[in-house]
Amino acid sequence: MAAMEGVTMAGAQDQPPKVVERLNPAVQQQLNLDSVKTRAISLFKAISRILEEFDVIARTNAVPKWQYVLGQFSMVNLELYNIVEDIKNVSKAFVVHPKNVNAENATILPVMLSSKLLPEIEVEDNVKREQLLHGMQILPVAAQIEKLKTRIDMIGAACESAEKIIADARKAYFGTRQGPTLLPTVDKVQAAKIQEQENLLRSAVNHGEGLRMPGDQRQVTSSLPMHLVDVLATNDTTQTFPDSSGMYQKGTPPLLTTAGNNSQGSLLQVSGAQFGRAAASPSGATGSTSFDNTTASPLQYANSPRSGANIMNMPSPQQQQPQQLQQHQQQQRQKMMQQQLLNQQQLRGSSMPSLGQSQLPQLHDMTSQAQQKFQSQMQGQHHVQFSQPLSAQQLQGRQLASSAMHMGQNQLNQGNQLNRQLNQFSSPANSAIFNAAQTTPASQMIPNMSAMMPSQSILPRMQFGISGGNRTLPAPSLSDQMYNMGAANAGGMMPIQQQQQQQQQQQQGAFGNMSQNTPQNIQSNMLPMQNTSQNHPNFQQQRQQNQQ
Amino acid sequence: MECVVQGIIETKHVEALEILLQGLCGVHRESLRVHELCLKSVPNLGLVSSEIRLLCDLEQPEPTWTVRHVGGALRGAGADQISVLVRNMMESKVSKNALRLFYALGYKLDHELLRVGFTFQFHRGAQITVTVSSVNKMLKLHSTDEAVPVTPGIQLVEVTAPASSENYTEVVAAMSSFCEYLAPLLHLSKPGVSTGVVPTAAAAAASLMSDGGGTAL
Numbered sequence: 001m002a003a004m005e006g007v008t009m010a011g012a013q014d015q016p017p018k019v020v021e022r023l024n025p026a027v028q029q030q031l032n033l034d035s036v037k038t039r040a041i042s043l044f045k046a047i048s049r050i051l052e053e054f055d056v057i058a059r060t061n062a063v064p065k066w067q068y069v070l071g072q073f074s075m076v077n078l079e080l081y082n083i084v085e086d087i088k089n090v091s092k093a094f095v096v097h098p099k100n101v102n103a104e105n106a107t108i109l110p111v112m113l114s115s116k117l118l119p120e121i122e123v124e125d126n127v128k129r130e131q132l133l134h135g136m137q138i139l140p141v142a143a144q145i146e147k148l149k150t151r152i153d154m155i156g157a158a159c160e161s162a163e164k165i166i167a168d169a170r171k172a173y174f175g176t177r178q179g180p181t182l183l184p185t186v187d188k189v190q191a192a193k194i195q196e197q198e199n200l201l202r203s204a205v206n207h208g209e210g211l212r213m214p215g216d217q218r219q220v221t222s223s224l225p226m227h228l229v230d231v232l233a234t235n236d237t238t239q240t241f242p243d244s245s246g247m248y249q250k251g252t253p254p255l256l257t258t259a260g261n262n263s264q265g266s267l268l269q270v271s272g273a274q275f276g277r278a279a280a281s282p283s284g285a286t287g288s289t290s291f292d293n294t295t296a297s298p299l300q301y302a303n304s305p306r307s308g309a310n311i312m313n314m315p316s317p318q319q320q321q322p323q324q325l326q327q328h329q330q331q332q333r334q335k336m337m338q339q340q341l342l343n344q345q346q347l348r349g350s351s352m353p354s355l356g357q358s359q360l361p362q363l364h365d366m367t368s369q370a371q372q373k374f375q376s377q378m379q380g381q382h383h384v385q386f387s388q389p390l391s392a393q394q395l396q397g398r399q400l401a402s403s404a405m406h407m408g409q410n411q412l413n414q415g416n417q418l419n420r421q422l423n424q425f426s427s428p429a430n431s432a433i434f435n436a437a438q439t440t441p442a443s444q445m446i447p448n449m450s451a452m453m454p455s456q457s458i459l460p461r462m463q464f465g466i467s468g469g470n471r472t473l474p475a476p477s478l479s480d481q482m483y484n485m486g487a488a489n490a491g492g493m494m495p496i497q498q499q500q501q502q503q504q505q506q507q508q509g510a511f512g513n514m515s516q517n518t519p520q521n522i523q524s525n526m527l528p529m530q531n532t533s534q535n536h537p538n539f540q541q542q543r544q545q546n547q548q
Numbered sequence: 549m550e551c552v553v554q555g556i557i558e559t560k561h562v563e564a565l566e567i568l569l570q571g572l573c574g575v576h577r578e579s580l581r582v583h584e585l586c587l588k589s590v591p592n593l594g595l596v597s598s599e600i601r602l603l604c605d606l607e608q609p610e611p612t613w614t615v616r617h618v619g620g621a622l623r624g625a626g627a628d629q630i631s632v633l634v635r636n637m638m639e640s641k642v643s644k645n646a647l648r649l650f651y652a653l654g655y656k657l658d659h660e661l662l663r664v665g666f667t668f669q670f671h672r673g674a675q676i677t678v679t680v681s682s683v684n685k686m687l688k689l690h691s692t693d694e695a696v697p698v699t700p701g702i703q704l705v706e707v708t709a710p711a712s713s714e715n716y717t718e719v720v721a722a723m724s725s726f727c728e729y730l731a732p733l734l735h736l737s738k739p740g741v742s743t744g745v746v747p748t749a750a751a752a753a754a755s756l757m758s759d760g761g762g763t764a765l
Contacts, residue, residue, distance in 0.1 A: 191744060191745070194701075194702065195744055197556075198556045198699075198702060198743070198744065200698060201556060201683060201698055201699045201702055201704055202554065202704075202739065202742060204661065204683055204699075205661070205704055206554075208586055208658055208659035208661075210685070210698065211661055211685045212659045213689065224690055225606075225690060225691070225692045225693060227583065227604050227606060227611035228604075231644050231645065231647050231648060232690075
């Protein structure tokens with residue numbers, strides 16, 4: 001037995017060993033192809049058995065025993081299930097694309113499957129092969145491999161040395177250029193000096209520290225630069241604006257004895273006259289004279305019990321009813337506006353409240369006669385001042401917020417007529433006018449206004465003005481709003497045609513500077529101002545906020 | 549509303565900063581010469597004194613005036629976290645009579661200064677304006693021709709961008725990212741916060757100058 005096996009073995013080995021392609025043993029194990037094969041064979045056997053059974057039944061025409069046949073089918077089903085499980089493992093190792101042969105890939109598949117290169121690629125391949133294996137193709141493959149390996153090693157070595165050289169050069173380059181690579185530090189002494197200078201600079205820019213000049217140096221002694229020459233009229237040098245208090249005193253010695261409203265009116269007149277001096281009008285003289293001529297009527301109001309009572313009465317709005325709130329707010333505003341407008345230090349204490357109260361009742365007394373007088377005065381005055389009809393509008397329209405502004409501005413323009421106008425704005429009159437203006441075009445307003453105004457459009461303007469006034473005076477933010485009124489009124493001192501625009505601008509400006517509120521507040525304030533009813537809640541809210 | 553940061557730079561590095569800004573902004577510099585008058589209403593006459601600034605641009609052939617009011621800054625925890633000051637600001641062109649008007653209204657001149665320098669205006673996420681200027685004071689009233697610098701060795705750098713209450717976060721982000729580009733030369737902060745000079749300023753300026761020596765500005 002053993003000899004026979006040895007013979008057969010020897011016999012088999014006589015043939016040259018066949019090279020059998022086998023899969024990688026690991027893959028082979030993974031695929032477990034043997035089990036797949038056995039399952040396939042058993043499945044084949046089961047199916048063939050069934051087929052034989054049916055064959056016999058068909059030949060003998062017997063009735064098939066269905067239960068038995070179904071049992072066979074279930075066997076086949078089970079085998080199929082097992083084989084599919086095994087196939088899954090096999091198929092994991094392979095990817096087949098395309099999965100099916102159909103019309104679209106039937107023609108291309110042979111090309112895809114062929115291992116022969118396309119002709120041009122084949123030519124390229126040959127060329128490269130020739131280059132690579134120049135002179136080596138006759139050698140056996142092993143020798144070729146060896147030679148290629150040495151070639152690769154040489155190239156690798158060359159690359160490494162090149163990299164090294166580049167790195168060395170880089171280090172040398174940067175080393176000489178930058179010196180030590182420590183972070184530069186600032187010398188401490190120098191840092192302190194710089195810090196000091198920086199504080200100086202920042203405080204100068206942001207707060208004006210170190211830039212203020214003492215009063216005695218504030219006289220304009222040397223020649224003004226070009227841009228200021230015509231701005232600050234140099235023929236006013238004796239009455240420079242910072243010293244306006246002195247100017248005011250000059251102009252109104254006879255009026256200082258009054259309760260103050262008249263004097264303020266006259267002072268403002270004088271300043272208004274000076275203001276208008278650039279236009280070279282004699283309005284200063286006329287202003288004072290006209291004032292003197294008509295001082296009688298303001299004086300009545302100045303000593304009226306109304307004004308007297310109101311002088312001391314500056315309650316906080318929170319203590320008042322809303323109606324009174326508006327009145328007192330008006331008064332407060334007037335007071336503040338006056339204080340800001342009137343640069344009269346000696347008159348501040350006594351005259352402010354009375355000015356607000358007493359001059360307001362006079363505002364309603366504006367007549368066409370007064371209007372004409374205004375116009376005559378106006379012609380000679382600076383264009384920045386209010387026009388005549390404009391002043392009346394403004395007086396009535398801006399009672400609340402800017403009554404003092406009106407006073408100031410109107411007093412700039414005219415003398416006594418302004419006082420009369422302003423005196424119309426006493427507290428009862430104010431509330432009446434205000435309420436009337438708010439609700440309807442009140443009859444008391446219309447006659448006055450129609451007499452003065454060229455058009456009916458004054459009414460909406462007035463309402464705007466009032467509402468704008470309402471809005472603009474919460475106390476803590478008063479400064480901003482004062483500015484607004486001032487700035488906007490500066491723009492507003494234009495011919496009447498542009499008044500509506502300016503009032504709107506004024507209001508918008510007022511909204512923009514409503515207070516130092518958060519952006520949300522500013523947004524809410526920027527709601528359209530056309531609706532006066534909205535203004536009251538805004539205003540009251542602001543007052544509450546600002547007084548907290 | 550505007551977003552603003554300020555910083556300082558030594559005068560010797562201003563040219564390098566200009567080169568850097570030229571490269572970053574892509575626009576040409578505009579010279580700046582502004583006479584700024586700060587007017588205040590007298591404080592004891594109102595609850596709060598108000599301050600406005602009148603700016604006269606002397607660079608134009610015809611001087612143009614602007615009135616500017618700076619309001620309060622954004623407050624709160626959120627405001628503390630952002631590195632940029634967001635504050636209310638209103639500005640408007642006015643005629644040259646504005647000064648007389650404000651005097652007549654009762655404002656007094658509080659201080660005045662003259663800014664001389666240059667400015668870059670460009671759009672980079674927001675409309676940003678960078679102003680580098682030396683702040684000069686006048687020894688005599690209104691004598692802009694005889695102005696001397698408040699701090700001769702240091703100039704002020706201000707970066708501003710207009711914003712509204714809806715978009716100020718984007719504007720703040722745009723400004724912060726721009727300011728990072730200037731980090732080698734200077735450090736920018738909110739106006740009240742002092743920064744000092746940056747230690748790398750000298751090296752950065754040197755490299756900018758050496759590279760930019762050939763370019764014509």
